[in-house]
Amino acid sequence: MHTGWLLVLDVVGVLLVVVLLLCVALLVRRRIISRTGGTFEVSHRSPSAHAGRGWTLGVGRFTGESLEWFRIFSLSPQPSRVWNRNEIAYEGRRAPEGPEVPALYADHVVVVCATPEGEVELAMSDSSLMGFQSWLESGPPGTNWDSKPLR
Structure with missing residues (x-):
């Protein structure tokens, strides 16, 4: 016993x-x-997910010309997603709706971006969104501000 x-x-x-x-x-x-640089909380929604579902909590990091996204609950040191500055464009923001509300942090807004692969949704705080928009606008000299990412 x-x-x-x-x-x-x-x-x-x-x-x-x-x-x-x-x-x-x-x-x-x-x-x-x-x-290697400041990180911020940013969630990513997989494009194939049903409306309002499919959000994964993560951490974002700006590294020069790219935004790297790491899953929170992963041991991999490699980013799960990488978006280059010249291939992502801010399209708008909205408040979380329905099942998104409990899945995201309370102060986060949903940010809709265009990429060559299609629409990408990220969720981040207002201050992180301000930093994201500044990063997008601070491209290197010779950037064509009138061009949109390839679709």
């Missing part, structure tokens, strides 16, 4: 250690991602 409880306690202890190690790994990964 005692050995049964000891086995259960051993299993619970091992599971707690594994969960703790995963949490530490996620924190270290976030630290590594933000080391």
Whole structure:
């Protein structure tokens, strides 16, 4: 009878250690991602998702000419998505609707962008949106401001 409880306690202890190690790994990964530049919370919606669904929480990072997007709950040091500045254009913003409200952070707005692959929806705070728009507008010298991304 005692050995049964000891086995259960051993299993619970091992599971707690594994969960703790995963949490530490996620924190270290976030630290590594933000080391090369400021990060901000930004969610991404997969284009094939049903209306209002398919949002994934993530972290964005500007690296020169691209916006890199990393999933929050991933151990990969590589970005899940990358958008180049000259291939993404801001089209508008809207408030989260219906099932989007509990899926997104409370202060986030949905940002609609055009890319060569089609429409992209991101969700970010107003201050992050201001930084995103500034990044889009601060292209290198010789940028053609009248051109739209290829469709």
